[in-house]
Amino acid sequence: MKKLFALLAATLLWATMAKAQTADSVDVLDYDLAIDLSNGRPFTGDATLTLQLLRPCSEIGLDLIGMVDSIWVDGQKLSSPDVLHIATDGIGVGQPFTVRLCYRGYGYVEASGWGGLHFDSRMTYNLGVGFGIDPHVVGRAVFPCRDNFTDKATYTLRLTAKESWSSECSGVLQSRVIGSDGLERSVWRIDQPVCTYLVGISQSAYSRLYDTVAGYPFTAAYTSTQNPAMVEQVFAQLDSVVPMFERCFGPYRWHRIGYIPTERGSMEHVNNIALAYQAMGSMSEAGQSTIAHELGHAWFGNLLTCADEGDMWINEGGASFCSEVAHEANHGRASSNRVYQRDLEKVIRTTHITDGSYLPLHGMPHSRTYGSTTYDKGAMVWHSLRGYVGDSIFYAALHTLFDRCAFSNIDAYALRDSLSLYTGIDLGPFFDFHVFGAGFVDYRAALEREGCAPGTMVVRLRQQGVATDNLARASRIPLTLVGWEGQTCKTIVDLDSSEAVVTLTGLPFDPAFCVLDIDCEISDAATVDIIAAGTTGDYGNDYCHLRLHADNPESAATYYVEHHWGHPDGVDTMAGVSRTLERYWVVNSLQWGNPGMQARFRYVRTGGNYADLDRGHLTLTSTVDSLGLLWRPDHRSPWHLVSRTHTGRNEGFMVYNNLRVGEYAIAVVDSNLLDIEQPQSASPMEARLCPNPTVAGEPVDLLLPDGEYTVTIHDTAGRRLWHRTGCRGTCRIDADLTAGTYLVHIENNFISLQSKLIVL
Ligand SMILES: [Zn+2]
Secondary structure, three states, X not given: OEEOOOOOOOOOOXXXXXXXXXXXXXXXXEEEEEEEOOOOOOEEEEEEEEEEEOOOOOEEOOEEXXXXXXXXXXXXXXXXXXXXXXEOOOOOEOOOEEEEEEEEEOOOEOOOOOOEEEEOOOEEEEEOEOOOOOOOEOHHHOOOEOOOOOOOEEEEEEEEOOOOOEEOOOOEEEEEEEOOOOOEEEEEEEEEEEOHHHOOOEEEOOEEEEEEEOOEEEEEEEOOOOOHHHHHHHOOOHHHHHHHHHHHHXXXXXXXXXXXXXXXXXXXXXXXXXXXXXXXXXXXXXXXXHHHHHHHOOOEOOOEEEOOHHHHHHHHHHHHHHHHHHHHHHHOHHHHHHHHHHHHHHHHHHHHHHOOOOOOOOOOOHHHOOOHHHHXXXXXXXXXXXXXXXXHXXXXXXXXXXXXXXXEEEOHHHHHHHHHHHHOOOOHHHHHHHOXXXXXXXXXXXXXXXXXXXXXXXXXXXXEEEOOOOOOOOEEEEEEEEEOOOOEEEEEEEEOOOEEEEEEOOOOOOEEEEEEOOOOOOOOOEEEEEEEEOOEEEEOOHHHOEEEEEEOOOOXXXXXXXXXXXXXXXXXXXXXXXXXXXXXXXXEEOOOEXXXXXXXXXXXXOOOOOOOOOOOOOOOOOXXXXXXXXXXXXXOOOOEEEOOEEOOOOEEEEEEOOEEOEEEEEEEEOOOOOOEEOHHHHOHHHOEEEXXXXXXXXXXXXXXXXXXXXXXXXXXXXXXXXXXXXXXXXXXXXXXXXXXXXXXXXXXOOOEEEEEEEEO
């Protein structure tokens, strides 16, 4: 289900709001519903329910928003028809019996104008779920039923349509005839057990597009206001999406695929998906995503349903995850990764504001059932679970899950246990943090090469909670190592505590640095951008909030940027820093400093497209002039306040010229108490190897910035070839270097930097 933002005013008609209280006293097995919409409102219904008692009881109640005229139990007419009190004396537990009700409905629509049965000038249609009604299911707006997320039954729908109109409904069409009165009568059958909220009925002066998708009959009904060519175009993606979904989740179980348009929004009715007009009217990414989301419910929600509304993330997060899978099917993994990172950025930045606080996925309160946490963070967690166990195991486990649990219900605990069984991996720690807990985890990984033998490397790992004190146990962190030649290899490092030191062995090359989760496999509180910056122009994506501007013929370089929503450690102890943004950047590159590269780090005091970016940490009480840009060369070094300019006043960028690798943070500072590091005095961009590349046997000069340094040269196997302390100014490197690539490391108490020297 997907809501449109512009909700129409409420149309609340007079109605009898009958709501049964005894949830598990009776089970409906089948509904046979004759609904006559030919006269509009009120409409008439004749419903025969086949039920069985689950425990001995003398009466049952049914849910209905409407007026009951008469009731029969096993053919015996009741003298006083009361939908809430239907006598079942003498009927045994498990013994099927029928209840027939003749009733009138009025087209009830919830106060927010969404869920219910809509009688519009162009069409009649229902939306089976309401945002502002308890329970959220509103099958009872159309027919008498047990209206909940667990009672699943089969259905026969017999629709009589308004003159010159035609019906589209859930189920498979059994017959469609025009009577002597000129009215269309159609019969539809749903022979799989489904919940009441998934039964969709509609009528309009429809045109139809018929097709076959992946072997399934396909119908898109549309109205005269729509462009048939566009209708055909928007569904073209299904030719690749349906096979992809079947590969990922198992067979499509619903015999046919159908969509109808609505003005209010989209809803995953079985075989008869209600789709917002906008999604059927353009090739927008949002529209394509919605088409896939609703179809994804054929597995997440319709086939396997959350046990109650508190686990709606299983349905809606799963369906939103399907949108990502569909995007990947249509545009490839690189493109879906960019969409994923954009969405992850938005979730971390805004979901807790939209939903009022950081909420766990499980146990969602009624008022937030259909909130951003359920949909958007839910999708992130399904995505992250995929990354946690790996594609082949993940999708094999989902196949098994949807096969063994088809047409049933599941809660988060049973889902955890089932998937643990099917994957062979204990998912307890994953669920504890991501499903049963609120907030996010931010990981930091950095190499420490001192003392490492060739082919080995030490990685220092740390995690910090974002809006949580919980520890993400049994974390599996994808790490990409980048070598001095730009070569890469990926590894997974395990972290079961707040920090750890891990030794990597058997490395194929000497890594220069490491980058977190380049392939976007986990939903940690960080986004990653690989910026291949050229010699001139602007580069970078907004989801890392760092833009690069190159204006020098020699400035082309590749930057690996991590944007972390974590607290930058070590800043709080700096005198003169009153508070820091709860974000920081890690910038890595094979290029030390870069005189032609300008970096622009986004800050937001108020307004703009990222209004919530620094909410709570940076307010209008801080002037833009009080914002300082902090830099340090690596995670062990102290921070320095560096010289910067800025754009904007309420939101904009801290602008830093001559980009160098290291970590960056923005803080509110008292510049009277802090020295601003002048680029001219200690900037490593002044450090240059001349010439570089060089040729074997020729001397090389290392031009150092002000200060005294220790200089060390390693080969790519990690062997130390040259070492000198107390270097100043111009340092002649007189090592006898043969052709190859070498790592030059300069450091003092303030700077620790590396670059490569190429000998031809
Ligand atoms: Zn949905």
